[in-house]
Amino acid sequence: MSRSAHVRAKVIVLVAVHLVLLLPGFFAPYDPAEQDRDRSFAAPTSIHFRARDGSWHLRPFVYAVEANDDGVYQEHMDREYSLRFFVRGAPYHVFGVIPCTFHLLGLDSGARLSLMGTDRFGRDQFSRLLYGGQISLFAGLLAAALSLALGAVLGAIAGFYGRWIDDGLMRGGELFLALPWLYLLFAVRAFLPLAAPPATTFFLVVIIIGLVGWVRPARLVRGIVLSAKERNYVRAARGFGASDFYLLRRHIAPETFPVLLTQATLLVPQFILAEVTLSFLGLGIAEPVPSWGNMLANLQQYNVMVSYWWMFLPGLALAALFLAYFVLADGLQKRLQSAAA
Numbered sequence: 001m002s003r004s005a006h007v008r009a010k011v012i013v014l015v016a017v018h019l020v021l022l023l024p025g026f027f028a029p030y031d032p033a034e035q036d037r038d039r040s041f042a043a044p045t046s047i048h049f050r051a052r053d054g055s056w057h058l059r060p061f062v063y064a065v066e067a068n069d070d071g072v073y074q075e076h077m078d079r080e081y082s083l084r085f086f087v088r089g090a091p092y093h094v095f096g097v098i099p100c101t102f103h104l105l106g107l108d109s110g111a112r113l114s115l116m117g118t119d120r121f122g123r124d125q126f127s128r129l130l131y132g133g134q135i136s137l138f139a140g141l142l143a144a145a146l147s148l149a150l151g152a153v154l155g156a157i158a159g160f161y162g163r164w165i166d167d168g169l170m171r172g173g174e175l176f177l178a179l180p181w182l183y184l185l186f187a188v189r190a191f192l193p194l195a196a197p198p199a200t201t202f203f204l205v206v207i208i209i210g211l212v213g214w215v216r217p218a219r220l221v222r223g224i225v226l227s228a229k230e231r232n233y234v235r236a237a238r239g240f241g242a243s244d245f246y247l248l249r250r251h252i253a254p255e256t257f258p259v260l261l262t263q264a265t266l267l268v269p270q271f272i273l274a275e276v277t278l279s280f281l282g283l284g285i286a287e288p289v290p291s292w293g294n295m296l297a298n299l300q301q302y303n304v305m306v307s308y309w310w311m312f313l314p315g316l317a318l319a320a321l322f323l324a325y326f327v328l329a330d331g332l333q334k335r336l337q338s339a340a341a
Contacts, residue, residue: 010328017321021133025092027104028127029113033288034090036112036122039065041308042073044117052077059083064111081111117310119298129314132290136279137321139206139291140272146210147267148260151217156248156256158218159225170222173215182277184212190283198289205284209274217263221256228252258332265329269322276318292318 020027047060060083063075087106094100107113116125154173158166176184228234234251242250272292278284279293287294295314299305 010324010331014324014328017324018137021130021137023094024127024130024134025090025094025100026102028092028124028130029089029103029105029115030124030127031090031092032123032128032131032290034123036118038067039073039112039114039118039122040120041304042067042114042118042122043308044310045112045114046075047083048080051080057082062107062111062113079110081107083107083113116313117308119295119311120304125295125310125313128290128295129292129317132292132295132314133317135202135285135289136272136275136292136318139202139209139275140268140270142206143209143213143271143274144264144267146206147213147271148217148264150210150214151263152221152253152256152260154214155218155221156225156253159222160229160244160248160252162226166222169218173218176212176215182274186281186283198285201285205275205278209271212274213267213271217260217267220259220263224256224259225252228255262329262332265325265332269325272318272321 024032042065045062045065047062048057049060050056051061057080061080062083063077064079064081065073065075067073084106085104087103088101089103089106091099091101105113112124114124114126116129119125119128154169158169229247229252231251234247237247237251275284275291276293276296279286279291280297282294282297284293285291292314295311298311299315304311
């Protein structure tokens with residue numbers, strides 16, 4: 001497989017993940033806030049193909065699970081509950097607007113499908129992972145878009161006009177680079193109200209993260225602009241009376257797009273981690289709204305960490321997503337290097 005085919009395959013995988021997280025209500029079996037206190041910390045549901053009598057089934061099925069007097073969950077094999085596709089369940093809104101009740105997976109009433117177990121309140125972890133991934137992932141995407149837009153504009157201005165504008169912007173950027181960004185994030189977030197609606201908190205976190213990370217893309221864009229503005233076709237366009245805005249838009253800005261794309265694949269996981277860290281420490285998205293950060297916050301309790309292994313699964317999902325982004329960034333970087341050679 002060629003290098004470009006590898007890059008396309010990685011892009012397809014990431015697009016598929018983003019589409020799943022864009023429509024969490026369809027792929028999640030339950031409402032992420034629905035509680036079942038009788039199923040606190042229930043282990044992931046076992047999916048069977050072989051029945052108790054030894055016969056095999058083409059359609060997968062599960063058994064109902066209940067806790068005994070000692071609090072140990074056991075399967076009741078007196079009835080099989082077939083796994084069904086495109087079933088009706090908890091209502092949700094597609095894109096936050098269109099009401100819908102169809103879900104990809106479900107069971108008949110009497111059993112619950114907990115693919116990743118439940119948390120302390122009996123909430124389905126898989127449903128919360130999808131809804132929480134929507135928040136964490138799109139916080140990273142929006143923050144990266146803000147950082148790249150700000151970095152592209154400031155870097156282009158600094159590189160194109162130079163002199164005191166360049167000195168002022170780059171010295172200010174060095175201040176951001178010198179400060180540990182995570183501690184700076186904590187300091188800025190500490191001045192903002194903790195008791196805020198989830199939507200307000202989400203956009204506050206996005207803005208804070210996005211404003212902190214503009215420096216590196218700005219420095220890269222500045223370097224490209226410094227080189228591009230001295231090329232002969234740019235000088236010729238200037239000689240014919242082209243305006244600064246025309247030169248930047250038509251001749252110089254397209255030169256920065258490949259670098260900005262590579263930076264995006266590096267910044268998105270970094271900013272997702274920033275949101276997860278804030279929510280993990282109670283400074284980001286708060287319960288009952290799920291995010292990967294406050295899901296992992298359950299592991300701050302020692303008994304949860306040592307007793308319920310499925311509570312680590314959001315961390316594994318986070319690591320897999322980061323790996324996909326970094327592999328894509330590496331592929332894009334190699335492609336750019338080969339194109340420049």
